[in-house]
Amino acid sequence: MEFETRSAYSPGHITGFFQICNHADPHQKGSVGAGLVLNNGVSSVVQTFQGEGKTVITFNGIQKAADFSDESANSVLTVISEISKLAEEKYGSAFHFNIDEQSNLPAGSGFGLSAAGAISTAFAAGSSLRIAVPKSEFIEMAHYAEVVSGSGLGDVAGETAGGLAVRENPGGPKFGKYYSVPLSNSELQKKIYCLVLGELSTKSVISDDDCIQRINKAGAAALQSFLKKPGLESFMDESFKFTKDIGLLGKTAEKVIDSIDSADGKAAQAMLGNTVFAIPSNREGADEYIRDLMKKHGDVYECKIGTEKPHVICRHFKSFQL
Ligand SMILES: Nc1ncnc2c1ncn2[C@@H]1O[C@H](COP(=O)(O)OP(=O)(O)O)[C@@H](O)[C@H]1O
Ligand SMILES: CC(C)(COP(=O)(O)O)[C@@H](O)C(=O)O
Structure with missing residues (x-):
């Protein structure tokens, strides 16, 4: 079966202050605090291949480890493994992917790019595989992936809210409470x-x-x-x-x-x-x-x-x- 290549975008996010909220369930774990969503983030192009194979992730052309041996790109790999489970249920076969992430911002510097990579990969892979679940399920997957990878706690919620994003309860769409504070045109x-x-x-x-x-x-x-x-x-x-x-x-x-x-x-x-x-x-x-x-x-x-x-x-x- 042919699967079309899809692209998705997620903005980055700078957290200004936060408090870590621990929980045994990764969906309920996260942070509260506030941050600024940026007009810049990660665009991910996902190519889908049916059958066993190695998933390749590149960030601005540089290839990342294709296993969980280092923290780099783990949130993207976790999202991919969650999406693969849904795909396997739907099509009864394994899949592998080429994920090409592009960003004008540097990774690992507090711009929430691991979260933006996870969200955009979930959207693009889900779209390519025609997995018809609500958008919030892909976002929840990205939140879960960030928490279990240890690469972020509240960026997924912030990036979903937009603008000046406040997180009052930890979590993704399922358990979190987050929203955008209105800003004036001159502030924007x-x-x-x-x-x-x-x-x-x-x-x-x-x-x-x-x-x-x-x-x-x-x-x-x-x-x-x-x-x-x-x-x-x-x-x-x-x-x-x-x-x-x-x-x-x-x-x-x-x-x-x-x-x-x-x-x-x-x-x-x-x-x-x-x-x-x-x-x-x-x-x-x-x-x-x-x-x-x-x-x-x-x-x-x-x-x-x-x-x-x-x-x-x-x-x-x-x-x-x-
Ligand atoms: N979108 C991404 N794709 C691949 N690797 C990333 C991405 N974002 C961050 N990384 C890498 O993952 C590790 C953890 O990043 P983290 O400190 O959470 O970054 P950020 O502040 O950008 O979210 C770093 O080694 C970083 O270079
Ligand atoms: C501050 C942080 C825990 C990490 O942010 P980053 O390094 O940009 O992934 C964030 O996810 C948050 O909870 O506010």
């Missing part, structure tokens, strides 16, 4: 400047008891005070405080954040990456000041807040529910 036009200083393994941080304690104390306080006055400004203020409280920042990142004083904008650490993100103030020259400051230290990525939801890029089957 603001640039988000991101300085990437290297990778930071999410898995190593969220499995370290000491880190978990600090994150949870600061995250609970941040969410409580953000919810009293939800908005972009309070989001940046709480993210700044959270950054300082959990103390995972390198020296350079700290220096850059402290050099952006309130006249020019607000800055914090993108969780969980060795990355600074900043939103300029309305002062004339604030954008240039932040961009020039960041460029002295490393690679700078310019984004905006994204309102586009995860979706299949090309779709031919009218009866298909995505």
